[in-house]
Amino acid sequence: MAAMMSQLLVVLYTGLCAGRGNRMTDETLPKPSLSAWPSWIMPPKSNVTLQCHTSTNDVNFALRKGNVPVEFPQSPDSTEGMARFLLTDLQASSSGLYTCEYYRRDPPQRSSQPSDILLLLVTGEFSKPSLQAHQRGVVTARENVTLQCQRPNNSFESVKFALLKAGAAEPIRVQGPAKKKMNFSLRSVTVSDAGNYSCVYFLMRAPFWASEPSNHLEITVKGTVELTLIVIFILLFILGVFLIYKYTQCGAAPNKMTKCSRSSKDPQEQRTSVQPGKESDGGSPVCVYLYVCRVCTFACCLCPCKHVYLSVHM
Template identity: 60%
Template sequence: GSLPRPSIRAWPSWMVPANSTVTLGCSTSAGEVNFRDIKKNNVPLESLPSPVSQEGLAEFHLSDVKTSDSGKYTCECYRIMSPTRMSLPSDVLLLLVTGNFPKPSLKAHQRGEVTAGENVILQCQKPRHLTESIMFALLKKGTSTPIKLQGPVGMETAFFLPSVTVSDTGAYSCVYYQTRAPFWASEPSDHLMISVTG
């Protein structure tokens, strides 16, 4: 019998600027376990210790991240008993370090204030010369995960925010990133302020 599959997440976000610090948290419902390692693209990160966890949570700290730290991360846990029990790998966490490509532009079809209940369309456009397989992500300041992820239509993508509410007020930006190794990501676009009135 294997241990339950752990889960993995990143703080403050899975998309961060270069030279920042990221904490990868691995958690399990199995109680007291050892977390063997964090793997990046199926290769264990040698430099990180394997913490013993009483509460089923282990944190791995990546400091001063570089764009080369972008990639797919998983974690595993085990229990030293007779026989040793291993878990399956966690689901994959994609970690992106921004700054490898020039920033896109973000425009709104509506200008200024928007009334609650309206639909908002935000258009993100990448520079002309990039052709490889990419995705676009819509970000909102103060949230740790992207609002939306979408593939491109030509050089751009349109993010559709239906029936906006006052809570959708905020500063938005977008990035684009490679969907294959080395998973390079752009600088975020300039912020675009959306103001929703009740």
């Protein structure tokens, strides 16, 4: 796909260079780069920014569509080594091949080589295609998914197809040429491949018209829920360990003069005698309450506390 697209742009680029005349260029100046934001496939009446970038400072920038300079009512928003060309209210006539170049401000004012060609498409000139998935329902992670984009009518002219994903700046795939339909393969999908997909088709020659986008097709990849459950389980496990450590301590005194014991005879109430050292004759016991709380580690919750009697002989 990339090789075919590059061959097409090389042929078109050769034609553009042939029409530039004998204007002097400085071969030592690095070629600028040209990009589109938010994307090079845009709906009608929207805005797009073409960004021309170079590592050379103190230069002026120019934008061309084909061989024709693009005029702007105001100078483009430019910083050192960067110019932003804002194209507003896009129409079908805005589609085409764009390049940018720059000129030295100081004499001799020679220009750089033009950037690589940027194809800008404005959708809406052809009827929308249909997009279908060969797999129905939820897709399991690591499976292969095939999406088919099909034109609504028969035509003898070949077109290119582009697969789009909502939220992605660039098309996921650009393939062709084909006359009727195109299959897009998504191999070994992950949860990041889930989302809403659509497709368009467009002419490979001027005027570079493009169709309306197809209806969205939602792809759901099984694995998102499992990942969430794993995270929840880890958090609950950490919380359970913390609660076990905190609430299963028997509360013995620092001087180890008291100790805690449990009896299975009475699950609700326990009585424990604590005798520090030797028991004094005639000593009277002093009873105090302690609360022993159990922790339900599986459900990760605290169970009701129960009383424990401590009889300390004074």
